[in-house]
Amino acid sequence: MNLTAKQSKALRYLQDGVTTDLLYGGAAGGGKSIMGSYWLLKMALKYPDTRWLMGRAELKTLKETTLVSFFKVCEIQQLKADVHYKFNQQSNSVHFPNKSIILLKDLFAYPSDPNFDSLGSLEITGAFIDECNQITEKAKNIVRSRIRHGLDENGLIPKMLMTCNPAKNWVYHEFYRPDKEGKLPVYKKFIKALVTDNDKVSATYYDNLLKLDKNSKERLLYGNFEYDDDPSTLIDYDKILDCFTNSFVPGGEKYITADIARFGKDKTVIGVWNDLRVKIYTYSKLSVVESADKIEQHRQENNVPLSHVIADEDGVGGGVVDITGCVGFVNNSSPLGNPVTQEKENYNHVKSQCYFYLADDINKSLVYIDCDDPEVKAMIIEELEQVKQWRMDTDGKRQIIPKDKVKEMIGRSPDYSDVLMMRQWFKLAPQLTWVAF
Numbered sequence: 474m475n476l477t478a479k480q481s482k483a484l485r486y487l488q489d490g491v492t493t494d495l496l497y498g499g500a501a502g503g504g505k506s507i508m509g510s511y512w513l514l515k516m517a518l519k520y521p522d523t524r525w526l527m528g529r530a531e532l533k534t535l536k537e538t539t540l541v542s543f544f545k546v547c548e549i550q551q552l553k554a555d556v557h558y559k560f561n562q563q564s565n566s567v568h569f570p571n572k573s574i575i576l577l578k579d580l581f582a583y584p585s586d587p588n589f590d591s592l593g594s595l596e597i598t599g600a601f602i603d604e605c606n607q608i609t610e611k612a613k614n615i616v617r618s619r620i621r622h623g624l625d626e627n628g629l630i631p632k633m634l635m636t637c638n639p640a641k642n643w644v645y646h647e648f649y650r651p652d653k654e655g656k657l658p659v660y661k662k663f664i665k666a667l668v669t670d671n672d673k674v675s676a677t678y679y680d681n682l683l684k685l686d687k688n689s690k691e692r693l694l695y696g697n698f699e700y701d702d703d704p705s706t707l708i709d710y711d712k713i714l715d716c717f718t719n720s721f722v723p724g725g726e727k728y729i730t731a732d733i734a735r736f737g738k739d740k741t742v743i744g745v746w747n748d749l750r751v752k753i754y755t756y757s758k759l760s761v762v763e764s765a766d767k768i769e770q771h772r773q774e775n776n777v778p779l780s781h782v783i784a785d786e787d788g789v790g791g792g793v794v795d796i797t798g799c800v801g802f803v804n805n806s807s808p809l810g811n812p813v814t815q816e817k818e819n820y821n822h823v824k825s826q827c828y829f830y831l832a833d834d835i836n837k838s839l840v841y842i843d844c845d846d847p848e849v850k851a852m853i854i855e856e857l858e859q860v861k862q863w864r865m866d867t868d869g870k871r872q873i874i875p876k877d878k879v880k881e882m883i884g885r886s887p888d889y890s891d892v893l894m895m896r897q898w899f900k901l902a903p904q905l906t907w908v909a910f
């Protein structure tokens with residue numbers, strides 16, 4: 474088989490004694506499906522009586538795409554169906570005369586099988602998951618835990634090949650970013666393969682990718698992992714980045730928003746606003762009284778009226794609200810009136826409402842974030858990317874993704890985006906601010 478340079482590199486990792494997890498791809502047409510099919514075929518033929526998994530989120534798509542690539546590889550290798558291998562339509566498996574098997578598996582996280590009991594008794598020698606960005610991290614981990622069949626007998630180590638297009642999910646956090654930062658453990662590898670690395674693809678394929686919208690082009694042509702493919706994302710990635718250079722945003726009324734350190738986290742974040750221009754301050758290990766003092770200090774230095782100061786009231790933040798006399802932000806209180814019509818709006822709670830309004834402001838380039846610290850900037854970007862619409866609740870109310878889900882994704886509480894979000898409270902209900910006193 475004549476492999477591309479990237480495919481050959483992948484094959485070397487798949488045959489070494491170190492790599493257990495390989496992520497290959499990161500754009501369309503990089504030869505991912507062919508690569509995975511070739512590896513499985515090679516291993517199945519080389520090691521008799523071994524069992525290999527070929528998985529994808531949906532079995533139907535697996536059969537329509539990856540399996541077709543597999544048959545193509547067989548053809549290139551001059552292997553004939555029903556002679557050198559046999560595909561069983563009923564059991565969705567490919568059988569070889571040496572008793573090796575390739576099993577086709579559906580890895581979608583069905584609500585009826587959250588623990589993947591359907592994979593319960595599976596024992597495999599290795600796995601290839603195509604378009605792994607479409608399955609959950611849990612599904613991937615369960616497949617990984619099933620790799621044990623025939624390893625010792627054949628002197629193999631458990632190996633999993635995953636291919637994907639760019640996605641801002643576990644694939645990004647587990648492979649892409651650690652690789653970029655040089656922090657990927659030695660047993661994990663990431664190979665970025667673009668369509669331009671694949672000389673076997675037709676020129677029209679490349680031309681078609683060129684015609685895609687900006688987001689899709691960044692992901693599928695250039696393999697840019699920073700662009701999310703999640704349609705529920707509320708803020709454009711480019712618009713998030715623009716916040717740090719939108720220095721033209723005019724000033725106006727002054728406000729302060731604050732997220733107070735509490736049990737389990739030691740960061741107090743304060744945003745000092747000049748209309749929608751904000752300067753962010755981060756403090757660690759402040760007591761409630763010290764947090765209140767800091768707010769007061771910023772208030773005096775920046776001429777911010779007390780009625781323009783808001784702090785989250787959940788947990789110990791309530792103490793700061795008591796001490797300073799500022800407005801308390803209660804995440805799950807009822808949504809406020811529309812700023813123009815004053816009519817009540819259809820959100821599950823005020824926090825979702827404020828996040829939707831914040832997303833709108835950022836998408837319209839109305840917000841300027843004054844922040845020089847690259848680490849803080851990276852955290853703000855990461856948090857704003859997690860501002861996503863969550864499924865409608867039973868009453869059809871709009872809501873944003875719950876905080877525990879955000880924490881799962883980024884490994885911390887989204888304190889910075891919460892500070893940005895709270896500013897919207899004053900836009901929504903300026904007529905109500907006096908109620909707090």
Ligand SMILES: Nc1ncnc2c1ncn2[C@@H]1O[C@H](COP(=O)(O)OP(=O)(O)OP(=O)(O)O)[C@@H](O)[C@H]1O
Nearest residue numbers: 475476477500501502503504505506507508673674
């Ligand atoms: N080593 C190879 N030899 C011959 N043809 C190849 C080889 N690698 C890739 N191709 C061809 O290049 C094209 C793209 O390959 P493949 O389908 O594996 O890419 P992909 O990264 O899986 O694409 P997609 O993103 O569309 O899933 C196909 O037409 C495939 O047959």
Ligand SMILES: [Mg+2]
Nearest residue numbers: 505506507538
């Ligand atoms: Mg493919």
